[in-house]
Amino acid sequence: MPVSGPAGSLHPRRSELATPASSERMCAKAPASGADLVFLDLEDACAPSAKESARPIAVAALTGQDWGSTLRAVRINGLDTPWCHDDLIEIVTGARDALDVVIVPKVRTAHDVWWVDVLLTQLERKLGLDKRIALEVLIEEAEGLANALPIARSSTRLEALIFGAGDLSVSLRARVDGNFDPLTPYPGDFWHYARAQVLTAARAAGIAAIDAPFPAYGEPAAYRESARHAALLGFDGKWAIHPSQVPLAHAEFTPSKQEITTAEDIIARYRAAESEGTGAIGHDGRLIDAAHVLLATNVLDRAAQQPPES
Numbered sequence: 368m369p370v371s372g373p374a375g376s377l378h379p380r381r382s383e384l385a386t387p388a389s390s391e392r393m394c395a396k397a398p399a400s401g402a403d404l405v406f407l408d409l410e411d412a413c414a415p416s417a418k419e420s421a422r423p424i425a426v427a428a429l430t431g432q433d434w435g436s437t438l439r440a441v442r443i444n445g446l447d448t449p450w451c452h453d454d455l456i457e458i459v460t461g462a463r464d465a466l467d468v469v470i471v472p473k474v475r476t477a478h479d480v481w482w483v484d485v486l487l488t489q490l491e492r493k494l495g496l497d498k499r500i501a502l503e504v505l506i507e508e509a510e511g512l513a514n515a516l517p518i519a520r521s522s523t524r525l526e527a528l529i530f531g532a533g534d535l536s537v538s539l540r541a542r543v544d545g546n547f548d549p550l551t552p553y554p555g556d557f558w559h560y561a562r563a564q565v566l567t568a569a570r571a572a573g574i575a576a577i578d579a580p581f582p583a584y585g586e587p588a589a590y591r592e593s594a595r596h597a598a599l600l601g602f603d604g605k606w607a608i609h610p611s612q613v614p615l616a617h618a619e620f621t622p623s624k625q626e627i628t629t630a631e632d633i634i635a636r637y638r639a640a641e642s643e644g645t646g647a648i649g650h651d652g653r654l655i656d657a658a659h660v661l662l663a664t665n666v667l668d669r670a671a672q673q674p675p676e677s
């Protein structure tokens with residue numbers, strides 16, 4: 368779905384690339400990845416001893432590089448850690464208008480989002496920022512999954528819910544491998560319920576839904592299959608933990624030429640029949656009615672949202 372970005376324009380979120388904020392080398396390479404959004408990670412990608420020293424590295428990367436149309440984000444540490452408060456203050460104070468999005472991990476309740484929203488509001492007023500900083504939040508705790516809908520509706524800053532399979536595995540005590548897949552054969556999609564909960568909450572709130580990371584970056588075909596399944600459900604994009612996953616995500620979350628052609632044909636045929644007073648028509652042995660037109664419109668809206676190189 369089209370999502371209004373911090374600058375007020377529609378911005379795709381097909382790929383969200385994780386980059387360790389503590390690595391100057393990786394931060395310098397991130398703008399060239401072509402990702403729709405890059406987040407400099409102060410949380411899981413930084414050892415406790417490196418979290419504070421990573422903040423100025425992140426600020427320098429956000430302010431000192433040409434990011435083009437890529438959304439610039441930072442994932443802060445969780446609200447229950449000793450780093451969260453200073454993460455927000457130091458990053459926002461240093462980056463100012465060079466920061467588009469703050470990603471909040473391990474959100475459990477709507478009140479968690481409210482706390483970050485209030486602090487951002489105070490900082491924006493104090494610093495006289497011209498642009499409002501957006502939020503994305505991770506649903507990766509059992510309590511957060513149970514509260515997905517109120518979380519999705521908790522703030523007008525909120526632009527996306529992110530499904531986090533890793534920490535959710537821990538919270539649910541799931542028996543999974545390092546790629547968050549079940550240890551033994553499982554009937555059906557192991558994560559379907561959780562994904563559907565996150566997606567439904569996001570759609571009810573009118574915001575984007577982003578699928579979980581795929582740690583096995585050396586298995587591009589498997590990543591693409593995972594992205595395809597998420598796209599079929601309706602997700603807007605997927606996390607990438609390696610730059611090589613970015614084009615794979617774009618391929619799956621961008622409508623194909625055939626999808627676009629079919630959507631345009633459905634709408635044209637329906638409108639022609641509608642002008643003659645017919646509310647539903649048959650084409651190639653299938654019914655076309657108002658619901659099919661709305662589905663086709665979704666395809667064209669998504670296509671219109673993509674950058675020219677897509």
